[in-house]
Amino acid sequence: MTQKMFITNAAQLITMAGSTDGPATREAMSQLNLIEDGSLFMEDGKIVEAGPDKEIREKYQEHFQSAEQIDATGKIVAPGLVDPHTHLVHAGTRENEYAMRLKGRTYMDIMQAGGGIHATTRATQQASHEQLYDESKKRLNQFLLHGVTTVEAKSGYGLTLEHELKQLEVAEQLNNDHPVDLVSTFMGAHAIPMDEKNNPDKFVDRVIQEMLPEVADKKLAVFNDVFCERGVFTPEQSRRVLEAGKEYGLIPKIHADEIEPYEGAELAASIGAISADHLLKASENGIKKMAEAGVVGVLLPGTAFFLMAEFAEARKMIDAGVAVALSTDANPGSSPTISLPFIMNLGCLKMGMTPEEVLTATTINAAHAIGCASEVGSLESGKKADVTIFDVPNYLTLSYKYGMNHVDTVVKAGIPLVRGGQLQ
Numbered sequence: 050m051t052q053k054m055f056i057t058n059a060a061q062l063i064t065m066a067g068s069t070d071g072p073a074t075r076e077a078m079s080q081l082n083l084i085e086d087g088s089l090f091m092e093d094g095k096i097v098e099a100g101p102d103k104e105i106r107e108k109y110q111e112h113f114q115s116a117e118q119i120d121a122t123g124k125i126v127a128p129g130l131v132d133p134h135t136h137l138v139h140a141g142t143r144e145n146e147y148a149m150r151l152k153g154r155t156y157m158d159i160m161q162a163g164g165g166i167h168a169t170t171r172a173t174q175q176a177s178h179e180q181l182y183d184e185s186k187k188r189l190n191q192f193l194l195h196g197v198t199t200v201e202a203k204s205g206y207g208l209t210l211e212h213e214l215k216q217l218e219v220a221e222q223l224n225n226d227h228p229v230d231l232v233s234t235f236m237g238a239h240a241i242p243m244d245e246k247n248n249p250d251k252f253v254d255r256v257i258q259e260m261l262p263e264v265a266d267k268k269l270a271v272f273n274d275v276f277c278e279r280g281v282f283t284p285e286q287s288r289r290v291l292e293a294g295k296e297y298g299l300i301p302k303i304h305a306d307e308i309e310p311y312e313g314a315e316l317a318a319s320i321g322a323i324s325a326d327h328l329l330k331a332s333e334n335g336i337k338k339m340a341e342a343g344v345v346g347v348l349l350p351g352t353a354f355f356l357m358a359e360f361a362e363a364r365k366m367i368d369a370g371v372a373v374a375l376s377t378d379a380n381p382g383s384s385p386t387i388s389l390p391f392i393m394n395l396g397c398l399k400m401g402m403t404p405e406e407v408l409t410a411t412t413i414n415a416a417h418a419i420g421c422a423s424e425v426g427s428l429e430s431g432k433k434a435d436v437t438i439f440d441v442p443n444y445l446t447l448s449y450k451y452g453m454n455h456v457d458t459v460v461k462a463g464i465p466l467v468r469g470g471q472l473q
């Protein structure tokens with residue numbers, strides 16, 4: 050039997066239609082393709098059509114009796130949100146470091162002293178597959194409750210073949226078991242292990258010779274990421290890791306220019322990365338090169354907020370033609386949040402983005418940043434029926450009433466998983 054569903058009477062149906070072939074840039078980032086009093090008809094987990102309520106009811110009236118109906122009167126309906134940069138799979142928390150930073154210690158100084166990423170690496174190495182699975186599943190449920198239906202998830206807290214595989218296998222299992230879609234990224238080059246600090250190139254060799262082939266052989270990742278930062282991996286080492294990944298069919302991503310300007314944006318452009326992420330300190334030239342090369346800029350304002358750093362220059366990037374996406378960067382050290390709607394608020398209030406642009410940045414452009422725009426990111430015929438209904442009368446209210454969860458309903462592949470703000 051086919052499964053049919055209508056979502057009717059939306060005060061605003063935000064389709065985001067029109068940017069599936071390539072990410073939205075410049076003015077296109079403001080195009081929501083919004084339908085007032087809109088409806089959506091879905092069948093077998095796919096969107097059949099989005100349009101004005103009256104038209105959809107007439108066109109598909111024969112299905113009305115046999116379909117489930119969700120009334121969205123007074124609410125807005127949007128594509129399920131996409132989070133294109135998370136460190137979802139990890140063990141433990143680091144609130145102790147938060148307290149240290151509040152007293153003046155810095156993120157990098159804590160990391161160099163063996164905390165930071167190293168602390169989460171120890172906890173993740175010690176955790177069993179089951180423990181990692183349970184902790185990560187809780188976070189994934191929270192993502193869903195906040196309207197997110199697709200999440201990118203990185204490894205990078207294993208730093209040995211065994212533990213990197215464990216993280217990626219947990220992500221794979223969650224992708225199979227949990228309704229939220231996960232897209233995996235290998236990030237063996239997330240930090241140089243403390244005991245190899247004096248020989249970083251040897252560790253880079255191991256990432257390339259030992260880890261990458263296994264990850265690729267087991268088909269555990271789509272992307273390959275590296276933390277290109279002074280004191281972590283140099284641009285040269287980063288290039289080696291990303292070039293090697295390409296040989297195995299892994300698409301490059303890069304943590305670029307987060308703490309210091311380090312020519313990460315330039316590297317992303319020259320290597321053909323699908324995205325460059327962070328970019329707080331990206332240079333003018335790097336921004337220009339990214340725009341020319343079509344690298345999506347994934348901005349993570351939760352990280353700047355939480356590290357009390359300067360925010361990335363989103364306005365400048367959009368005006369220069371970079372396709373911008375937004376993400377939580379969910380991780381236990383620099384951005385312990387799963388609230389993509391809060392990230393939208395920060396995009397508006399701290400990075401000069403408009404309410405329209407932040408919607409583009411968390412739907413279709415986020416989907417482009419992880420290579421799944423043909424399936425998700427907009428409410429267009431043939432795409433997955435991933436839909437979030439927010440209990441606000443217009444999209445402006447989403448970024449106006451900040452710091453609260455407005456999600457009413459989340460439909461994933463045609464199945465309602467959240468109703469009345471509660472997991473079903």
Ligand SMILES: N=CN[C@@H](CCC(=O)O)C(=O)O
Pocket residue numbers: 136165166169276304307352378380381382383384
């Ligand atoms: N900057 C590098 N990696 C993560 C943080 C990881 C951590 O602190 O545990 C990030 O994207 O912010």
Ligand SMILES: [Zn+2]
Pocket residue numbers: 134135136304378
């Ligand atoms: Zn990150």
